[in-house]
Amino acid sequence: MSPEQFSSAVLDWYDRNGRHDLPWQQGINPYRVWVSEIMLQQTQVSTVLNYFGRFMDALPTVQALAEAPEDEVLHLWTGLGYYTRARNLQKTAKIVVEQYAGEFPRDVEKLTDLPGIGLSTAGAIASISMGLRAPILDGNVKRVLARYTAQEGYPGEPKVAKALWANAERYTPHSRVNHYTQAMMDLGATLCTRSKPSCLLCPLKVGCEAHMLGQEIRYPVPKPRKELPRKRTLMPLLANHEGAILLYRRPSTGLWGGLWSLPELDTLEQIDDLADQHGLHLSGSQALDGLTHTFSHFQLAIEPWLVRVDSATEHVAEADWLWYNLATPPRLGLAAPVKKLLKRAADVLLTGESR
DNA sequence: AACCCGGGGAC
DNA sequence: GTCCCAGGGTT
Known part of the structure; x- marks a missing residue:
């Protein structure tokens, strides 16, 4: 499929079958999207659902987060794990308030300079909340693309990561990037799952190399096992x-x-x-x-x-x-x-x- | 490149 | 039990 066909198929599927009712999909702004993306790092949606609302009620703006006691932020994070995320969250909030007048920079590179925001999270914030054409490569997109292209090699390998990012960039459309980003994450989370993917329902099954090979489960290639004792x-x-x-x-x-x-x-x-x-x-x-x-x-x-x-x-x-x-x-x-x-x-x- | 961080869910 | 998850930072 051409990149245009690819993104069209993904967007059509999203319109019909994507999730549109998640809390962070309501009242979209950079702050809400950012907090949700940080919470969702290495953490499943069902878990984040129990935290996002409470966090937003307590700290509804980046200013409120910047001014909150660190203990309050950590309290709101208790049970989510990876507590560096919470500390970085507040560091970034202070930088945004003090250096960017309370507005997140509309620039992927500047976003990645902020503590706790890497390339994928920056892409998600930029595309979903700002409409900038920025690719993401989180675990879901990684799985979708690795299968679609039957990508060999472990994605932790720089060469493989580079190939996946190149495809992520190539397939990202110029319009409706916000929906496209959300759609790709939904696709990975609901259809293109790690085990038992629902290929029959997938909008990308026509061009999916792994599906043609009948080898969906082989991709992404898992982390190489260390030598056994x-x-x-x-x-x-x-x-x-x-x-x-x-x-x-x-x-x-x-x-x-x-x-x-x-x-x-x-x-x-x-x-x-x-x-x-x-x-x-x-x-x-x-x-x-x-x-x-x-x-x-x-x-x-x-x-x-x-x-x-x-x-x-x-x-x-x-x-x-x-x-x-x-x-x-x-x-x-x-x-x-x-x-x-x-x-x-x-x-x-x-x-x-x-x- | 290897390792650290963490809790929860799928299997 | 293992492995993985909307990763990023440090060494």
């Missing part, structure tokens, strides 16, 4: 004469909650403690191929050892321990890597092969 553990597979392996049931809460698993040891020497605990006599042990299991929050390197049990093992004394017969496996919940290791153990025990 690594842990290691030894897992002994104690095998009795019947070809059964000793397992225990993990506590119902926590990692692998309620699943059956192999014992975990820090060193191979601890195997003797385990044998004593169950009254077992061990013979030879043999290393199996190691494997790595990845959790959401760490990587676990597992060193499995196949250990032969020499003594009789009719019963296990402790509760939550059992001999898992590889030939006639009971139907139990097993941790994924344990299932893999049991299969390996079965191969070794039945064929004598080491893999």
Whole structure:
């Protein structure tokens, strides 16, 4: 779509389906829009609804905010979080009153010089409350544009951010910028949502690259995960004469909650403690191929050892321990890597092969 | 570029 | 529990 078609489609949708009844959309002026934009930074609309009205009732003008005790401002902010926002709010109010005679500068660059106002917030204030053709790139617009252009790369990357800003600028229309800005935020908040976007209702679905690829959820590309912490553990597979392996049931809460698993040891020497605990006599042990299991929050390197049990093992004394017969496996919940290791153990025990 | 700030909601 | 949200400032 051309930029004109793009913005027309967005504006038509806004006229029919956009939100027009939010508190900060009434009695629009730079002060109200500014306060709402600051409150909405990293904060959901439903939360801000509980604060905006109270704040405006108490401090209806930039002069009132500039003259208020800081404690009063922070009181009105209590529960919203990111309290630097509140302090910056009042700093900016004082600057606007003292340096700009109480009128916000009609200039994006001057707006970004004010504490707490970055490029996106400046664009929102300038377009919504002043009608200036200024782009925004908040989380909503970022998501809409990243999908529309199937933008690769994490938006925190300067190269990617630059591409997104360039498109934000390109699609911003020359007329009705106030409605366009509001429309793009609405689109991102109500249709082009992070998960389960409502593409069938979207005015941009015709040109949306991500939709054409059927890959809406891939965009924007999430922040790259930091390397996961690594842990290691030894897992002994104690095998009795019947070809059964000793397992225990993990506590119902926590990692692998309620699943059956192999014992975990820090060193191979601890195997003797385990044998004593169950009254077992061990013979030879043999290393199996190691494997790595990845959790959401760490990587676990597992060193499995196949250990032969020499003594009789009719019963296990402790509760939550059992001999898992590889030939006639009971139907139990097993941790994924344990299932893999049991299969390996079965191969070794039945064929004598080491893999 | 990495990190800090914060509370709440979706999943 | 994790991740994200109408981001910006500091180091």
